Amino acid sequence: MRPVAAVDVSRLPDHAFGHRSILWWGTLGFIATEGMAFAIAIAAYLYLRTRIPEWPPGVPPPDLAIGIANMAILILSAVPNYLTKRASEKEDLRQVRIWILVTLAFAIAFLVLRWFEFASLNVRWDLNAYGSIQWTLLGLHTVHLLTDVGDTAVLAVLMFTGPITGRRFVDVSENSFYWYFVIASWLPIYALIYWGPRVL
Amino acid sequence: MSDDVLRPMEEREAAAKLTGAWHEGEGILAWLSATGHKTTGRRFVLTSFGFFIAAGVLAVLMRLQLAVPENDLIGPDLYNQIFSVHGTAMMFLFAVPVMQGVAIYLVPLMVGAREIAFPRLAAFALWMLLFGGLLLFVSLLLDMGAEAGWFAYVPLSGPEYSPGKRSDVYAQTITFSEISAIAAAVCLITTILKMRAPGMSLNRMPLFVWASLVTAFMILFAMPSVMMASTFLIMDRLIGTHFFNPAEGGDPLLWQHLFWFFGHPEVYIIFIPALGMVSHIVEAFARRPVFGYVPMVLSLAATAFLGFGLWVHHMFASNVPQLGASFFTAASMMIAIPSGIQIFCWLATLWDGRLVIRTPLLFVFGFIFTFVIGGMTGVMLAAVPLDLQVHDTYFVVAHFHYVLIGGAVLPLFGALYYWIPKVTGRMLDERLGQLNFWLMAIGVNLTFFPMHQLGLEGMTRRVYTYPPEMGWDRLNLIATVGGVLVALSVLLFLFNLLRSLSVGRLAGPDPWGSPGLEWATSSPPPEFNFALPPVVTGRSPLWEAGEEWPVVTGLKLDQREVLITSVLDAEPDHRTEFPEPSIWPFLAAIAVGLTFIGSIFTPWAVVAGSVPVAITLIGWFWPKPGEE
Amino acid sequence: MRAGIFAAFVILVGAAVLLLVFGPITYVREAREFRPDPVAATAPPEIRMTDLQPGLPLPGPNPNTGGENPSWYERNAVALSEGQRLFSAMNCVGCHSHGGGGMGPPLMDDKWIYGSDIKNIYATIVEGRPNGMPSFRGKIPPEQVWQIAAYVRSMAGLTPKQASPSRPDHLQAKAPEASYPEQPPAGGLIPPSATAPQ
């Protein structure tokens, strides 16, 4: 068998965005598995709900104010996140620098309010199973939040220090993709934590 | 086309340049930093094989204890630790990772790629596996081995009935191994979907690659369940949550649902890659492509889907509603259909092939012989009434060892005999291999066949001894003899392997005349896999190749550049540069590992550990200085 | 290959070091001693308020079992867990509740009327005390009294945290104010159960 040059790839680009990039697929893989973890936690919540006649059992439901405020912040953060993603895909460094900082500011504000959200649950994790699952749901989302805030912060630093390459823009774009997941996963969890005790 | 023919000179020059770009280096630091998929895959298999041997020693100890009634060789406390660690290690530290290790090694070769996607993540997965396994086994030596079974039902594994740290060790071992499995699964999925050789559309993918893809997806969706369960467990034990405390609104059955929602797919996660291996062995030694490629692939996918709908059949004896039980009976019966389809397709392949009987094919014969017994008893267990009799007896022990050893370990050994020449460049001894096969096949059947009868006669599982008047002693003694034979066969394999490393016949690139791309490169393959990455035009490239062997050109040779292709048809899409070897995955694994181990003792470890974890992860992703 | 052998060697040495370093702690914490030392169990040791000893010194404590070395019970997770179980089974709960006190004094705090040493608690259980504490001499075997005494100490946080029991599988005894925190708990994710076992 003689090797024959059949496909010449030298003219192909050296990075690509969205589902063409392997980073997107890797991110999607983790989103799938973490989304499954959220789904399992939600299923556990609903299961425990069936085991306890009164919900919430003997404690007031969570206070709504901080939760709603924080929800608003998180949903609003989708805007700078979108702009960051768009700028990164245009490889517009100036725009990326601006919007990634704005997104980061939103994320940090959310994280700060998150601390008070734990207090507004009105229950401790070691009081009963209701308290346990409330804290776990909130904690689980917070862990994802923390990792993505860390990731965003590192990328923001890199956007200022360089080195700036096409692949770095792919990183920013995929980080924004993950932030959408953080937002989307919060919606059902928010509903369960704050409205579950009132409605279910 | 004639001017596109590459001269041998070009290939050699390319190889020389690629070696410079892909070499992993020497020395301890380079050794710890290595991220190449062949290094990682080899270490994955060796690590999990080490745990296999350790867990196998525990199995022999159990068989010795049970050889005679009222034996006082091992007391109940140690016995409980032994069987728990045996099960935990075999499932989490051997069966899943060994299959993933083989996939990490072979899949990039089979799809004609230079490297696995996210090689550093794969290396991280390896270290997590190693540290998790060491945690379990060192803990056993420290008298804190898992003690509530690999299934760790609460409340027995909970804070009140499992004092000390034994069940925390179990929970964190799971966390280690799950993170490892998920990380490896992400690498494999991305490699398979985005890094196939040009022309290898999905319908030309080798069956082992399909099996690995299906398995990796199952891992992504099954493992979170047990991770949540073990997190609930360790929180119950450590910070006093009430997930499983019925007095405060929790429920022990929640654990069972979460555990088996993972635990049943787990069986298929172990078994599906083995089916892929069988297809390759059958194809090579029957000298024809596997009959029914499309039904085979669909069967793998169907098994994966159905695998998620069976979990309650482990819980028929608990308080599940009857209608639910009936649904799960139907699903459990149905899953036998895709397995049946594959068995029939292999039989058809054998029926029409020209059988060159070598050790790997013998293991496939052994697989069909034993696995079908396990499948048949599996069908019996799907029937609720019968399940209620034999559930949690030695009948079930027999069943799942037939499925797991027959369905996964025998094919695995066949695969090792088949692919080790590719890895080491040397052949294993054929005569020792055949002896190995017979010892193992006879040993396995001698060990586990009598257990069916023991179960029918009322011997329950997880007992450390049994009274002499029950009449279970004779069959137990037979099983023990069989267990010793299996142990001997594994020793024989190790001897064969070590022997071949020095005196084994040189294998050459394609010792079996196989069709796959992994045989199109030297044995062992160079660090960059292919000097000239192949282009694929069919399902059996080496069998279909004519005079010309189409290859990819235009990838940079002085960088770690790989080709990314499209998901469905594997059309070239873009090139990307892969990262250098790095010490950071190792350091990150140490940081994460210390955090997890610390969290067994204090929840503050999570807070304290987040700092080194963050540092190592930033180090991992920080661009190298020279990058522009 | 050579590096692999080296790695295996490092792992073995590491495991050996871990065994040597942590073995002495874990072997005591995790041990399941099913048969108490017959000597210790038949003859409960004399309750002593001092280590001073006329004449020959007492025989040294056996580090591997309880009996003559009561601190063993405080470091053994199983003994503490058994103590927790017996505390309910022997109806200590009837007067002391789950440590919070009731008809009898609370046991979770740091006030000790008759001394906090495990030997004092042993004596309290065996001898009884004025104002209601009955004597359990001859009713609860010494082994189990030691276990209960160790558990009583664990309720006040006087035993090693790693060996002390966590929450049991029944209704929780808790201070009502714990149910409605106004602030996030100061200890972050640490519940009181981890710092001051109930």
Add this chain to the structure above:
Amino acid sequence: MSAKPRAALAALALSLGGCEGPQNMLDSSGPQADTIEGLWWVMLTVTSAVWFLVVAAMLVAIWRRRVRAEALELSGEPKPHRRERSLGIAVAASVGLTVAILFAFTIYSFVLERRVFAAPPKDALEIQVTGHQWWWQVRYVHKDPSKIVETANEIHIPVGQKVTVRLSSPDVIHSFWVPNLHGKRDLIPGQEAIFWIEADRPGSYRGQCAEFCGWQHAHMSFWVHAEEPEAFQAWLEQQRRPAPEPPDDLTRRGRDIFVTGPCAMCHAISGTTASARFGPDLTHLASRTTIAAGTLPNTRGHLAAWIADPQSYKPGNRMPPTFLPPADMQALLAYLETLR
């Protein structure tokens, strides 16, 4: 190729031997176990036939198609696809047969399931069984509290009557299983499981905990004695009586040792001040055939050994050793033997 089938045949031959015994699902003694045993034999026959066919097809293929050659010599040879169509038909037919068999099994299983798990009759005799680490508390429910019978590790049932069993556990999960009568049912903390059993012939059937429950899971068995209804009623009446007054000085001394010593901290004997519920009720201890949840026969010698050193028979069980002077031990044993 001959060694493996021979080993399997030998094992099969062995397996045909053991269809009898007090704890054997193939020695069914009740309608439910009978039904399940029937299902077993049907499934065994069909699945064995399938297995033989598969292995036979494999062996024939090996015998017909094997070639003596180095694999490498054949590499790259054109692959004949001449019989794809007939192979396809054969595979499709096999799959069709498989589907048919599985469908039949599923339906059959549904039907039997309904029969075996029909709700128990409302007026059936009701027994509460509570699993403890590692013994079984048995209570015969009655509207009149004075007629409630409490015993341990031994269940008497009348032949030919459905008996409702209510299962619960205060500690960990256990599983109630008497293979000669019925399949198993888990005892789950925080829940109550209800099912029924029936024996259709008198006999003694052994049951055992079937869910791993800790150190002495292996020694957590019990006996079900199925008796003719009259014998059962007589037994029940006997069990309803409080313990007899000790007839002589020795047994009176034994009783005093029991109620003032450590025994009474855990055990109850109705008619005395001993009323603890932590261990098995001993009111009619002497009427039982075994002690320690089926671990030892109920003889004076074993009882003495068990009281003095229970941890060497069931390491980890909840009973502490009791050290009594020999004379006290004799008195205690004499008393316990009066508890008929």
